[in-house]
Amino acid sequence: MSQVKKAPIILGAVGVALFAIYNSVFIVDERQQALKLRFGQVVGQTEGYRDPGLYFKVPVIDRIAYYEDRILPIETSSLEVTPLDDRRLVVDAFARWRITDPLRFRQSVSNEQAALPRLERVLNAAIREVLGGVVSDAILSSDRIELMNQIRASARRSAQTLGVEIIDVRMRRADLPTQNLQATFQRMQAEREREAADERARGQEAAQKVQANADRQAVELVSEARKQSEVIRGEADAQRNRVFAEAFGRDPEFFAFYRSLRAYEQSLKGSNSTLVISPNSEFFEYLDGAAASPQ
Template identity: 60%
Template sequence: MRLIPVIIALLAVTVFAGLSAIYIVDERQQAIVLQFGEVKAVKTEPGIGFKVPLIQEVAFYEARILPLDTSPLEVTPADERRLVVDAFARWRITDVVRFRQAVQTELAAISRLERILNASLREVLGTVSSDQIISAERTTLMQRIAEDARSDARELGVEIIDVRIRRADLPVENLRATYDRMNAERQREAADERARGKEAAQRIRAEADRQAVELTSEANREADIIRGRADAERNRIFADAFGRDQEFFTFYRSMAAYEKSLGGENSTMVITPESEFFDYLKAPQGRPTP
């Protein structure tokens, strides 16, 4: 009867030791077995592992891809226009033993990786202009930053998978000056466009005036030619008519003169009645004036 408590105690110790010797690694983890701080085993595949109870301990680390969000960083590109860059990265532990020796914890690794990433951001973005950072070339720049950061991260047992620039903005104190400069540039471009438009308008008006003068001169020349021909034809007709019947021609000319001189409502003429101008207004020979 005295042996029963002893046996129960031994069974309990055995069960506890057996359970303590077993550890489970799932697919999201990787583990290392430590004995007095020294790495004794590494298990990166999911499943059951064994260790020496009470002497050895197991440290678990993530096998998944982990995020790294950096604090906004102020960088100075090659054109001296400062930018505030907000970036993030994706990383994972590839050498758990080196990771344990270098940083021990994931929190410490994040702090080290953020410093590495910030240094790479400053180095790469400092060699290009701000326009390249905010243009389609950003993809190439992010690849360069990731490549630059990978070599330092590898010393921590970590792989930098990807780096992305979330945004790149001007510092708040520079926004107003930048807006003013952009406004001045646009005003200058608008003034240049207006000046070029005025120059083109003057050139077009000058060409139009020249063409108008040429067309008017040509029209006047043709009109003078036509009038000259018409006058010549009129004179020919008059001469021909005068040659056929001089008396009728003289009568016709006198009637035209009367119409012009006596056509007004209050016409006054100072002329002697014996003038030839009134010949056709006098009574014919032998016929009394009505």
């Protein structure tokens, strides 16, 4: 009977021992890191328990605070920034971060949910700082990658005070505000029209230069051709006159006869072949002689 009465006591002692053993250990897996707290103060490994495994603590007195050891996401709200050229842009960005110093993280923001607003402010400040120092064309071009690296570096420096490391920063979009789109489109259209007018004006100017050059060359070529033709014609006339002079010198009567025949040919051209000439005219000499020759 005494053994029956001792059984509950033994069971109670075993239960207490199991409870004490259970509360004397804690487990950290590969996804976690932990801090041991005693009366609210960090004890044990102040840098945190980061290696997976089984660790010991004082039952009841010690408490374990667990933190994520994985890379965590954060997305910022739409942020309006003003680059150097005063063309406002709406930027959406997201980042990846992780806790690197659990003790500093606990002292700064306590837990992950409380850290998100602080990190968003850090990211927004870095975005405004970097994008506010360049023109909007750089943000919308391939230079965006370098700008994101600069934002990450700036945010990483600020986040170190929170015990956090910014792994990466990316911009999801960078667009004009809705109310500015129409004005921007109109300005772009006006700029393109101005550029088109400038191109047309330059084209017309070039065309006029080409036309003027072509006209000048045409005038020069025609003038040169006329000069050469006059020279050739003059040389031909001189040669013809020389031939006639030589012929006249050899047989003046034949030359006079030839000249008369040429005159008859020119006078009798056309439909009107009637001549009113005095019979005693020298012009009628060879015609008269031709008529009298058969007799």
